[in-house]
Amino acid sequence: MLKQVAVVSGKGGTGKTTITASFAALAHDMVIADCDVDAPDLHLLLHPQIVKTQEFKGSKLAAIDRTKCIKCGLCKESCRFGSINDSITIDSLSCEGCGVCVIVCPEEAISLKERISGYNFISKTKYGTMSHARLNPGEANSGKLVTLVRHNARKIAEEEDLDLILIDGPPGIGCPVIASVTGVDAGLIVTEPTMSGIHDLDRALQLLNHFNILPLVCINKYDINRKNTEKIVKSCEKNEVDIAGKIPFDPTVTEAMVAGKTIVEYSPENEVSQEIKTTWKRVLSVLNK
Amino acid sequence: MIISIASGKGGTGKTTVAVNMALSLKDVQILDCDVEEPNVHVLLQPKINETKPVYLSTPLIDEEKCNRCGKCSDFCEYNALFVTPEKVLFFPQLCHSCGGCMLVCPKNAITEKNVEIGMVKTGVAEGVELVFGELNVGEPMPVPVIKAVKKQIESNKTVIIDSPPGASCPVVESVSGSDYCLLVSEPTPFGLHDLKIMVQVLEGLKTPFGVIINRAGIGDKKTYDFCEEKGLPILLEIPFQRKIAGLYSRGIPFVVNMPEWKRKFQSLMDDIEGLMKC
Numbered sequence: 001m002l003k004q005v006a007v008v009s010g011k012g013g014t015g016k017t018t019i020t021a022s023f024a025a026l027a028h029d030m031v032i033a034d035c036d037v038d039a040p041d042l043h044l045l046l047h048p049q050i051v052k053t054q055e056f057k058g059s060k061l062a063a064i065d066r067t068k069c070i071k072c073g074l075c076k077e078s079c080r081f082g083s084i085n086d087s088i089t090i091d092s093l094s095c096e097g098c099g100v101c102v103i104v105c106p107e108e109a110i111s112l113k114e115r116i117s118g119y120n121f122i123s124k125t126k127y128g129t130m131s132h133a134r135l136n137p138g139e140a141n142s143g144k145l146v147t148l149v150r151h152n153a154r155k156i157a158e159e160e161d162l163d164l165i166l167i168d169g170p171p172g173i174g175c176p177v178i179a180s181v182t183g184v185d186a187g188l189i190v191t192e193p194t195m196s197g198i199h200d201l202d203r204a205l206q207l208l209n210h211f212n213i214l215p216l217v218c219i220n221k222y223d224i225n226r227k228n229t230e231k232i233v234k235s236c237e238k239n240e241v242d243i244a245g246k247i248p249f250d251p252t253v254t255e256a257m258v259a260g261k262t263i264v265e266y267s268p269e270n271e272v273s274q275e276i277k278t279t280w281k282r283v284l285s286v287l288n289k
Numbered sequence: 290m291i292i293s294i295a296s297g298k299g300g301t302g303k304t305t306v307a308v309n310m311a312l313s314l315k316d317v318q319i320l321d322c323d324v325e326e327p328n329v330h331v332l333l334q335p336k337i338n339e340t341k342p343v344y345l346s347t348p349l350i351d352e353e354k355c356n357r358c359g360k361c362s363d364f365c366e367y368n369a370l371f372v373t374p375e376k377v378l379f380f381p382q383l384c385h386s387c388g389g390c391m392l393v394c395p396k397n398a399i400t401e402k403n404v405e406i407g408m409v410k411t412g413v414a415e416g417v418e419l420v421f422g423e424l425n426v427g428e429p430m431p432v433p434v435i436k437a438v439k440k441q442i443e444s445n446k447t448v449i450i451d452s453p454p455g456a457s458c459p460v461v462e463s464v465s466g467s468d469y470c471l472l473v474s475e476p477t478p479f480g481l482h483d484l485k486i487m488v489q490v491l492e493g494l495k496t497p498f499g500v501i502i503n504r505a506g507i508g509d510k511k512t513y514d515f516c517e518e519k520g521l522p523i524l525l526e527i528p529f530q531r532k533i534a535g536l537y538s539r540g541i542p543f544v545v546n547m548p549e550w551k552r553k554f555q556s557l558m559d560d561i562e563g564l565m566k567c
Contacts, residue, residue, distance in 0.1 A: 010326050012299010012454035017479065038457040039297045039483040060366060080387055093461050093493070098366055098387035112366075137489040140458035143429060171299040171454050172325035175429035195540030196304065196328040203326060203426060210427040225538035251507065257478050258509045 002157055003287045004165040004184040006035070010204030011197055012171035014190045015220040018253055020168040021045035022264040022276045023283070024127045030164035032125065033153040034132035035146045035180040037118065038139075042168050045262050048123030048130045056133065056148065058117035058141030060097035062090050068109035075101035075110060093138055117141055120148055122156065129156045143175035150179070164287075173207045181207070185287055186214045188244060188279075192221050193228035201232065205241065216242050216286060218279055221249040242286065245279025247272055291448040292561065293467035293496075297483030299454030301473045302503035302527065305537060307451040308332045309544045311417045313554035318446040321421035322463035323453040324407060324434040332542050335412030335419045343422070343437045344403035345386045345430070350377045354398035361390035361399065382429050407434035411441065418446070435462045447558070456486045461494065469561050470498040471524070477508035481515060488519065499564065501557075504529040522564065525557050 007020045021042055024032050034042040062083070064075075069088055076084040083095040092115075102110045117140070120133035131153040133145050153165045169180040169187075181187050187208045191201040201217070208215040217236050222229045229246065236243050248271055256266035264273045292310075294303045304321075308329055311319045321329035348361070348370070355377060362370040362377070369383035370390060381404060391399045407424040420441040422434040431453070439462075442448055452463035464470055470491055474484040484500070491498045500516055505526040516523050527533065536543045544550045 009299075011328070012326075013301060014299075036455075038455040038460075039299075039486055041298070041479040041482055044478050044482060078388075078392075093458075093465070096385050096387065098385060098389055099364060100387050100389040100392065103364070103389065103392055135457055137456050137486050138458070138461045138493050142455075142457045172323075172431075173426060174325045174424060174431045174459070176455075176457075177325075178427075178429050192538075194538040195331050196537075199328060199331050200326040206426040224534060228538060254477055254507050260478065 002154070002163050002165065004167060005186045005188060005283060005287060006167040006169045006181045006184045007188045007190060008169035008177060008181060008204060009171055009190045010173060010200030011191070014192045014197060016190050017041045017045070017168055018257065018263065019190055019218065019220070019276060020166060021262045022273070023166055023280050025262045025264050026277060026280050027164065027166060029162050030128050030166050031153045031156045031162055032128055032130040033149050033165055033167045034130065035149055035167050035176065036170040037133045037135045037142050037145045037149065037176065038170070040132060040134060043132060044260060045257070046125045046127065046130060047260065048121070048125045048132065050121045050123045052122040054120050055116050056118040056120050056145050057114045058139070058144045059115065060112035061092055061095050061115040062097065062101050062110055063113045064088060064090060065109045068107045070107055072106065074104045074106065078104045096140065118145055120145065120152065122152060129160065131156060143179040146176045146179035173203055177207065178211070181213055182211060184213055186216055186283065188216045188218055188283055190218045190220050191232065193219060193225040193232060195228070198228060198232060214286070216244040216283060218245040218247065219243065220247045222246040223248045244282040245275055247275045247279070290469070291442065291444070291450065291467040293450040293452055293464045293470045294473060295452040295460055295464055295470055295487055296454060296473045297456050297487040298480050301475045301480055303473050304328045304332065304451055305503070306471065306473050306501055307449050308542045309550065310554045310557065311449050312415060312542055312544050313551040314447055314558055316446050317449060318418040318420070318443050319449045319451065320438050320442065321419070321451045322435045322438055323451055324422035324424045324431045324438065325453060327421045327423060329419060329451055330412070330421055331540055333414040333417065333419055335414035337410050337412040339411040341409045342405045343407045343409055343434045345384070345406050345433055346388065346401040347381050347384045347386060347404050348379060348390050348399045349402040350379065351398045351400070352376060354396045356396055358395065360393045360395060364389050364393045406430065409434070409437045409441065431459045432462050435459060456483070456490050461490065464491070464496060465494055467496055469565060470496050471501050472498055473501045473503055474512055475504045475508065476502055476510070476512040480508070481512045484512065485515070497564065499524040499561070501525045501527070503527045524560050525553065
């Protein structure tokens, strides 16, 4: 049966991608999905060879026919996103393509046009097939693009008869995160023992709880503040949340990133690599329970 | 003057820069627009004076008046309405609150009701005024909460805006309208990759910007090469130091224990003002 695990964090920069890339190198027979579509980094470690590229048309954009427009301003008054200015031109960044301006225009001067908001890719990596995407800078609709990336990942899993999808999620708790975690079998929250990390972990746990997703926690750089690590461990024990791993701080992780390699391959004997292996085993055992 | 702080990649030090800068300057208002995971208040520990809910207007359908014609669902670009022969199904999490369904309904069967999606909190700490938003857990759309936070801007002050990570609509909403943007990066391949994406966003917005390199000393030199090639000013470097990381982990802004840094943030502000004049 197909299993899906998402690596998320709440707070950005806790090490999601470093850990996901290592999981990909350790796991066999899985599909990789990079669901951080507005600032994707997984490809910098996994070096995918793109096999298929598709345009992503996430939303529409209002377009005004200058020859018909009488500048009555009704469209501007009706737009709730403030996307039409005094000279009756559309601000493409804030326009959400709702179509209200189209119906209020007495001259039928406005229409909705499809816009390309990004691209999604199917690629080969040495660890398995990867589904990923790139939202154009500043665009909206990252949630929809994430859904498409996951849809493609499921199709690949079916075609290749694989039963695991590994998802690298975006930071935060909003639409792209919700789209990354809905329906997964487990969510691994990567946190760090800082006050901000603890605050954001709490909200990420609430999110997984809200969507009935089994949470697992991994404390990255656990030794930079052992007191805070202890706090996280105690709070997880109290809430019966499984700690899947504790990974130490080590500058070798950055060295591996600079070399464009996963830490488990760059320095397999390193304690970080050993701990990531242990964490991955835990995740797998929880998934297969 | 409104200065926003963004990064692309998460965890590069946006909040650290925003808070330490705020504590080094006078007459400052700081806005936390990372409403999914706000952290400024974790570092500033403000006394909260006011909490206001943020509402989204969503359709309320009068089933008595509705004749299931389906015009509302045909209109809705977000598929938030679905009309069955018996009733109209509404999916609030897909609704963008455009109000179009109300306009197209021939039976005037649609009105609106307010749904709470988050909070805006206002407080003070160390003479710094703080406004931060919190998106309710499970709600998908941060942008209306960000807009509500930005409504509180007091433009006679120095306004510092802490943006969310990423490079999509919430970041654009946070940064747009600022006079200057500081991009906080770390000198690693991930940091550089996401910095390049943010540079494209800011070029699109036509907002002037400069770069701050945090954790200087780790990684490689490619971020510096990129800034040089692009002619981007590197306005400040914060070295990778265990002391700074340790203070951050305990939730302490480093200028509190390392007051010599206040001068550096003041010069940073002077540099921005200088750059704005040219």
